[in-house]
Amino acid sequence: MTNAMMSITNHLKPTDSIVILTGAGISKESGLDTFRCADGIWAKVDLEDVATPEGFARDPALVHRFYNDRRRGLRDPAVQPNAAHRALAELERRWKGDLLLVTQNIDDLHERAGSQTLIHMHGELNAVFCRHCRSKVENWTHDLSVEDICPSCARKGGMRPDVVWFGEMPYQMERIYRALGACDLFVSIGTSGNVYPAASFVAEARNAGALTVELNLEPSAGASLFADSVNGPATELVPAFVS
Template identity: 40%
Template sequence: MEIDNDALYHIKNAKCVTILTGAGVSAESGVATFRSYKDETKESLWSQYDPQKMASLEGFLENPNRVWQWYQWRRSELKTKEPNDAHKAIAKWQQSNSQSVTLITQNVDGLHQAGGSQNVTELHGNIWGNHCLQCRTEYKEGVDDIEEVIECPECGGQIRPSVVWFGEALPEHAWRDAESASYSCDLFLSVGTSSQVYPAAGLAALAKSQGATVIEINPEPTESSVVDYCVKGIASKFFLESL
C-alpha cells in the first residue's frame, strides 16, 4: 500500500483526529454491505427481497413481522463476525492518549465496541438495540429467537430495531457530536466510506472548512475536492502500516 509521506506526517503529528468509518471497514470482517446482500444471500430465502425496502418505515408498516425477522436473521449472521485489525487498531489509537481520537461510524454492527473502542458516535444507530415505534421507549429485554414483532409494555406500540432506516433523520445527539468533532479536528480520516454521500460527507467538508487535513482510505477512492490525500486500499492494512 502506498501512503504519501506528507499524509503520514499529518497522521503522526495531528493533535486532534476525527475518524469516520463506513461499510468498508466491517466488510473486512465478512459483514455484507447493502449493495452486496443480493450476492451474499443468494442461497438464503432473503435474496428475493430488496434490502432497502426491508430497511424502511414503509416496509415495516407493510409487513412488520417480515422486517423484524430479516433483522433477526442479520443479527444471527453478525454473531459469527469478529472485529478485524482495523477495528482493533482504531481502538488502540484511541487508548494511546498520545493524540485525541474521536470515532464516528455509519455502521450499526457494534464491531468497533467489540474491538475495544469505548466512545463511538453511531450515526445510524445500533442493530443490537430496540425501541418502540410509537413512544420511542428503549426495549431492554432480550429478543433472541423471537420471530414476531413485540408489543411495547409502555404503550402497546410495535418494537423495532434501533437503526436509522432509509428516509429517516439521523439521531440529533449523534449528529451534533459528529459535527463538533469534525469542526474541531486538525485531521479527518474517511475510512471505508464514500466522501461524496451526504449527510456524512458533509463532515469531511466541515473539517476541511476549518483547516483540517482530510485523508480518504478506500479500495475505490472517490474524486472529491474535499480530500487532500487518497489512499487506495483496505482499512486494516492502512492502519497497520501508518500507526
C-alpha cells in the first residue's frame, strides 16, 4: 500500500459505508493473547477441549476454568484499550456514513474505547447463558461453575459462557451480511483469516464492489483476497489508516 492509500479519507466519500472486522491481533498490544501466534492460546490448550460443545459436554469444569481465567485476565488493570481500539471509536464518532464494527473478540476493549455500533459475532466473555432455558445474563463478573443456578429457570449445571464454539452459529449473521453487501470499504484488522464465516467476509465485500484492506502484523491466510494488505502492529497501522 502506498502512502496515498494510507488514509480512509483519501478513498471514500464522507457518507460511504464501512464494515470493519477485528480479531485477536487488535488486542495483543493490550496484553491479551492471540490464538494462533507461536505463543498463542492454541499452543497451550487443545481447542477441541475448550472451544467445542463436545469438549464442554466432556469436561465442563475444564472449560469453566479456561474462561474464568480469561475473564479475570480481562479485569487486570494493565489490560486497557489501545490506540487501535481508540482510533476505531473516534472514526465511528466522526463518520457520517454507516459504520459497522464486527469483532470476533470476546473481550470488551472496543466498548471500553467508546465504540457503540458493535457486533460480537463470537460472543462475550462477560456474558453467560443457560443451556436449558437460553436466558442470558450480561455483566457476569464472578467465576462460573457447574454449581451455578440459572437466575431465570433455577436449574443447576446449565450455565455456560456466552461464546461461540466451533460448530455453533456466530451471532447476528444476517445483519453482518446485509452490511457487507452494501459497504464501500471493508477493513480486516488483526485476524489470521483461518476461521469461517469471518474469513469469507472479504469475498462478500468484494462481490459488493467494496475496496478491501487488511491491516495485520503479517499476511493473513486470505491476504491475496484483499485489494491491499499492510503489515505491522495495529497500534501503528489503525490510527494512521483511519486518520
